[in-house]
Amino acid sequence: MSLLNGKNVLIFGVANDHSIAWGIAKEMHNEGATIALSYAAEILERRVKPLAESIGVTFVEECDVTSDDQIDQLFAKMEKEFGTLDILVHAIAFANREDLLGRYLDTSREGFRLAMDVSVYSFTALARASRPLMKPGGSMVTMTYYGSQKVIPRYNVMGVAKAALEATVRYLAADLGPEGIRVNALSAGPIRTLAAAGIPKFKQLHREFMQVAPLREGITPKDIGDAAVWISSDKASKITGEVLFIDSGYNILGLTVPTDSL
Numbered sequence: 001m002s003l004l005n006g007k008n009v010l011i012f013g014v015a016n017d018h019s020i021a022w023g024i025a026k027e028m029h030n031e032g033a034t035i036a037l038s039y040a041a042e043i044l045e046r047r048v049k050p051l052a053e054s055i056g057v058t059f060v061e062e063c064d065v066t067s068d069d070q071i072d073q074l075f076a077k078m079e080k081e082f083g084t085l086d087i088l089v090h091a092i093a094f095a096n097r098e099d100l101l102g103r104y105l106d107t108s109r110e111g112f113r114l115a116m117d118v119s120v121y122s123f124t125a126l127a128r129a130s131r132p133l134m135k136p137g138g139s140m141v142t143m144t145y146y147g148s149q150k151v152i153p154r155y156n157v158m159g160v161a162k163a164a165l166e167a168t169v170r171y172l173a174a175d176l177g178p179e180g181i182r183v184n185a186l187s188a189g190p191i192r193t194l195a196a197a198g199i200p201k202f203k204q205l206h207r208e209f210m211q212v213a214p215l216r217e218g219i220t221p222k223d224i225g226d227a228a229v230w231i232s233s234d235k236a237s238k239i240t241g242e243v244l245f246i247d248s249g250y251n252i253l254g255l256t257v258p259t260d261s262l
């Protein structure tokens, strides 16, 4: 019996075949879910449409999540075609590159506003739009990173945004819990994606991670997809408001130097 049989899933954040959102789409599809995809802008269409076709997805819609009108239009279409929604996946983040160089101290007001709007507020907006389509048993999932809790060099305003996103998860979980809707965040270890390419010296961060993470294993979009399947399934029906780490154990470390050098 597949874990997500009969569930309708709407996934935001597929940019290409390296995207975490795509890893989640594939695993949820494998578990019997019916998938709908949304991507940010027309320029991504030629990458996203063939991916969608490869798993038989026909609902593929553009939506810039900074636009309430575009969100409304997308959900109206979703309601018309699917009627109900069981799982919302939010795998979206953005910050200006200049705000990921140098110090957090120098973040501009506009850079802060933009990072918060795209990476944090959008989850609230999508949760609100999803709610009328969700029945008890619904699940909402977003993507976070450890830079929300500890200082990671150059993660800067994105770390502050992820802290706000994790707080958002708790407030939404409290609001929607009485309706039987669960809200959780998955905290992924570093994965080479388009968004990660925007983080200066990501390769070094990734190398260091591989040397010290307890499992010594890199994280893949499939790993996140597997966790997203489980947390959205009825097997996790009493879990809400949580941040679940999928990071080969990195977050438990107090000292991140290779132990063989001590």
Ligand code: NAD
Pocket (backbone or CB within 6 Å): 012, 013, 014, 015, 016, 018, 019, 020, 021, 039, 040, 041, 063, 064, 065, 066, 090, 091, 092, 093, 094, 118, 143, 144, 145, 146, 187, 188, 189, 190, 191, 192, 193, 194, 195, 196
């Ligand atoms: P990605 O670049 O494949 O995905 C980011 C997505 O955000 C893209 O599809 C992009 O089009 C979308 N996006 C940006 N602005 C948007 C807008 N205005 N409207 C709609 N969509 C918009 O990279 P990814 O690594 O798969 O990122 C997905 C999520 O995972 C992000 O929240 C990211 O912070 C998080 N995350 C990534 C890592 C990592 O190492 N890659 C680690 C932890 C968390």
